[in-house]
Amino acid sequence: MSFYASGSQTVGPYFKLGFEWLYQNDAAGPNARGERVEIRGRVLDGNGAPVPDAVIEVWQADADGHYRHPEDPGSREVDPGFRGFARTPTDADGGFAIRTVKPGRVAGPGGSLQAPHLSVLVMMRGLLKQAPTRMYFPDGPGNDNDPVLALVPAERRGTLIPAKAGDGALEWVIRMQGDRETVFFEY
Numbered sequence: 310m311s312f313y314a315s316g317s318q319t320v321g322p323y324f325k326l327g328f329e330w331l332y333q334n335d336a337a338g339p340n341a342r343g344e345r346v347e348i349r350g351r352v353l354d355g356n357g358a359p360v361p362d363a364v365i366e367v368w369q370a371d372a373d374g375h376y377r378h379p380e381d382p383g384s385r386e387v388d389p390g391f392r393g394f395a396r397t398p399t400d401a402d403g404g405f406a407i408r409t410v411k412p413g414r415v416a417g418p419g420g421s422l423q424a425p426h427l428s429v430l431v432m433m434r435g436l437l438k439q440a441p442t443r444m445y446f447p448d449g450p451g452n453d454n455d456p457v458l459a460l461v462p463a464e465r466r467g468t469l470i471p472a473k474a475g476d477g478a479l480e481w482v483i484r485m486q487g488d489r490e491t492v493f494f495e496y
Contacts, residue, residue: 331396332396332397332398333392333394333395333396333397334395334397334405334406334407334408335392335395335407335408335409336367336369336392336393336394336395336407336408336409336410336427337371337390337391337392337393337409337410338390338391338392339390340389340390341371341372341388341390341391341392341410342371342372342373342388342390342391342410343371343372343388343410343411343412344372344410344411345408345409345410346408346409346410346411346446346477346478346479347406347407347408347477347478347479348406348407348408348409348427348444348471348478348479348480348481349404349405349406349474349478349479349480349481350365350404350405350406350471350480350481350482350483351399351402351403351404351405351482351483352365352399352403352405352431352433352483352485353403353482353483353484353485354485354486354487355484355485355486355487355490356487357484357487358403359399359402359403359404360399360403360433360485361399361400361401361402361403362398362399362433362434363398363399363403363405363431363432363433364396364397364398364399364431364432364433365395365396365397365398365399365405365407365429365430365431365483366394366395366396366429366430366431366432366439367394367395367396367407367409367427367428367429367430368393368394368427368428369393369394369409369412369426369427369428370393370412370413370415370425371387371388371391371393371410371412371413372388372391372410372411372412372413373386373387373388373413374412374413374414374415375387375388375413376393376415377391377392377393377394378393391410395407395409409427411425411446412425412426412427413425414450414451417455417456417457418456419456421454421456422451423451423455423456423457424445424446424449424450424451424452424454424455424458425445425446425449425450425451426443426444426445426446426455426457427443427444428441428443429441429442429443429444429483430442431483431485431493433485440485440493441493441494441495441496442469442483442491442492442493442494443457443458443469443494444469444470444471444481445458445469445470446470446471446479447470447471447472447473447479449470452470457494461492465492466492468484468489468490468491468492469491469492
């Protein structure tokens with residue numbers, strides 16, 4: 310008997326067993342203040358094939374730019390109906406959907422303001438660490454001078470900004486590798 314992990318045993322897929330009780334695709338909550346938005350997307354691998362067993366995790370500020378976190382100086386003012394967190398699995402076609410409110414601008418480096426964004430973690434079979442990224446809003450206030458988005462080469466910023474769908478939703482494709490790979494960050 311061998312106790313060495315093979316390449317296919319390094320991570321899972323154990324998301325259903327470990328995360329299912331934490332799945333919540335409404336980051337805002339039903340009583341949160343702010344402009345509602347639905348974000349639909351897909352996770353694709355390096356060959357453009359859907360990733361059917363990924364998990365998307367989202368953290369965000371409320372509509373006034375406050376995080377539900379004790380280290381946020383504005384946490385006492387956070388909208389009481391706001392959650393600030395969502396975690397949802399992808400389906401057989403790599404698809405996911407999250408409902409939320411558009412977040413407000415939050416403090417950035419050196420006293421600057423960041424554009425409204427979602428902090429996103431992608432977890433999937435074969436990744437030993439989460440893949441952190443951000444999603445910015447099309448035509449979002451401050452996109453032109455966001456200190457983090459400014460670090461991304463101009464030709465790659467579009468990987469962090471979803472397209473507007475005809476029904477008002479946002480459609481975002483997360484490409485894990487390859488042509489038009491989504492920008493991922495280190496933390």
